[in-house]
Amino acid sequence: MAASTQKATNLFQVYLRLRPPQGGAATGERFLTVEEPDDDSKTPKHITLNPPNDRRRAIEKFAFTQVFEEDATQLDVFNCVGVANLINGVLAPCGGDGTDALVATLGVTGSGKSHTILGSRSQRGLTQLALDVIFQSLGENIVDCDTCPTLEQSIVASDPSEAAIFSAPTFLDSVFVDLSASHRPGSRAQTPMNVGYPPSSPQPRPQQEVQHGPSGRIPGLGCETVRVVMGKDSIATLSPLATTTTTDKSQSISDNRRGLGAAFVPHNRQTGHAFCGPRRQQVQRAKGARGRMQPSGRATASTSCVRLKSGTNQAAHSQGESIGPGHTPSRRLHRPSTFPQQPDVNGLSVSCDPSAEYAVLISMYEVYNDRIFDLLTPPTKSTATKEYRRRPLLFKPTEASPDRKVVAGLRKVICGNLHQALMVLEAGLHERRVAGTGSNSVSSRSHGFFCVEVKKRTRGNRKHGAEPSWGGSALTIVDLAGSERARDAKTAGTTLAEAGKINESLMYLGQCLQMQSDAATKDKPNLVPFRQCKLTELLFSNCYPSPSAISSGRYRNPQKAVMIVTADPHGDYNATSQILRYSALAREVTVPRIPSITQTILAAAAQQQQQASQSLSSPVEAPTQARPSSPRGRGRGSGSGSGSVHYPPLLSSPDIVRGASSPAHSPANTAGSNDNSMHRSTVEAAVLEISRLTEEIEYLQQALEAERTARQEAEARLLSMEDRMVDLEQAVREDCTNEFERRLEIEMARWRAMMQVEMERGEEHWGRKIELFERSFGGGGGGGGVLLRNDGNHNDGDDYYDGDAGGEEGDEDKENILVEDVHQENERLRRENEALRREIASMSPTKRLPLRERVSDAGAVARGGKPETGSPRHARTSRAVGGGGGSYDEEGSLLDRLERLRVNDAQASARSSAGGGKSRKVRKLPGKRWNAVGDDDDLF
């Protein structure tokens, strides 16, 4: 089991770091021992895992590249892991684009991953140390936006990841509120508390002490205010004094916040750690929104945002990218003014390419519920749900990077010095998801990626004035979320669903790591199934050259990767052993063989019989028994690992039997003592059977427990799927609503246009009608005037035109005039009729023709036709024609006119009755005049 021989073949070098007990006093039993180094290197590489209180479990031995014991410092880890070597590969001092590097931590929740990567109040983590070394090493070769105005533009042009690129001052000004802005010149934030800058990096301008204004800052206390999110939306600003009544619980929550600044530092009672950088928190256990601040010994100006979320908001927040209405409406954070300075890496620098100039770009993202979210891009407010949401990003090959997958659409910040880089890290950490669980009060709920891209181009190689393009490599530092058991972490709801996703992705990661160690030991092809989830894709994709890169000849060095496994030797044995099993470079299992109790009893009985028979035949002591075998033990042992398996000597059970039975057999024993011996052995067998059954029960209980955990994990996965479905449904609904609104808008516009056209048509139609009407009545009136009748008020007695009169009134007057005309005509005709009647009456009634016939005959004669001959009608007509033809003709025309008038009159009365609904002023014909003609009068 040599870890060193596998170094060359592994995709990841795997280190183990043991966490010291919290508060110096261990709570549980220690189950992990570090083996003494067996070679000259003097660095331990092996550990042994002893199952606590369980003799049935295998003793396992694991090999790592190196083991860091509890007393190892951050600097020890930094140096021994070889981060400087990785940086060397990234900077590529000998030319070329360099080699990508990746450092990740893996472990059970609360085992110290974030501590290793991000550090604590007093100690910097690997990220800060790596940044420090990078900026020191680049020295004068670094260019930033101040020294090179075209830098941003040239980087945008050569960046293959469709990124949004910002200069650090622009980005930081958009994220941080600088309370002392009035005191500083220009836009660049410089704070006095940043000490210990490397000589090469620009020193911040000293800044005056911030005045304590109404914002709640108290002189001497060293902190501003704490923004506390209570319930859903409320953001309360607490003064430091108001917070001193906080309970221990909320204290421990705020204490355990980790970060980079150290000015305002709620400090951890147990570890002395403090978290100065604001980090988004979901602390489901926190009922009240309280926080306590303690004055820091060294700091004067810094702030922090403590967000204590209620369960409701947490649930909303944790739906993938949805951030709840009260969440991060504004990203204006307070600038931390100081960062931890220890351990000091001054003087530790690696060489860089002197013929090249470098630019450093920082980006940060997290993998949450198997989706990638940018940590430097603020969430945007959804128009439909009014919630702040973040857009998931894709990990894909882009047009400019067909040979290599990149996270597309990230926000990247060009940093010119260490301070800017730390501030960007601070801003990104604020967005990272954390929550309080039963295992860790500040547990990471996502896998955090911190990416330092070192862009590189040759100096002075400007062909025809064109700038040379940027190449380079990246150092990615990953803080993985920890695996956790729902029972220990006491998670529920969304946090449980998150845990399900975390465990699932870690399971895939475990499979990948297992494959690499299998491949190293068994000469199998190194096929790592890394496409199963986003996490493994991000971690492993760059370990291999892509097929398109090989075919195009654009070969990049595969990345160098380091995995630091963290473990608490006093923590959860099951969870720790599981992680060690798949992450270790090699493993050796020693299976303790427990004989089956039944076999033991049978063997004991057989032995007793043998001894009894031997005692009868020979006084010689019985030989030692054969080693029993256990199918269950064998099955468990052989199935548990890939390392060599050792079978230790038998454990105590047979010895008990042997010890109990051995002194009983001597030739001198009597038959009674034989009986006693048999009786005793039966009792012993019974005792052993009981113990076997007890063990069986224990075993079943454990199996049940395992099943229960598996069920909880499955439920958690289900919940997370449900969350995802809700998300998807929400998105689909949103899309549908938008589409519906869009279409509705179009339909409304069309309808309005049609309506307009119809109205115009209607107006035109009526206009034409009115015109016709006016023309028909207005005659010589001109100008649309209405002919009005002299109503007696006009002395001249003439008709007159009123050019302004119009509308209904005018129409009614016209009608009245018509009716009056008709009436007068009627009168006149009546008179003539009377005269005719009298004339007819003077004639013989027998010769009288009906009036109509006479008229028609007369009409026919007038038209040159012949009236019917032989008929009395004809005779009368002839007589009339012969007698007084002129008057007959006249009478016919009069009757014709009378007929027409009758029809017109009927039409007029029909019109007037049709318009009866409208209150028209219609002058009625005087009834008397019509009544004057009797009904029975034979007019026609």
Ligand SMILES: Nc1ncnc2c1ncn2[C@@H]1O[C@H](COP(=O)(O)OP(=O)(O)OP(=O)(O)O)[C@@H](O)[C@H]1O
């Ligand atoms: N080497 C160490 N020295 C001192 N304290 C440590 C060390 N490792 C971890 N701790 C402390 O243990 C606690 C938990 O550590 P940390 O938050 O880093 O765990 P984690 O593995 O990141 O958990 P999670 O996966 O839930 O995020 C913290 O208070 C941290 O300060």
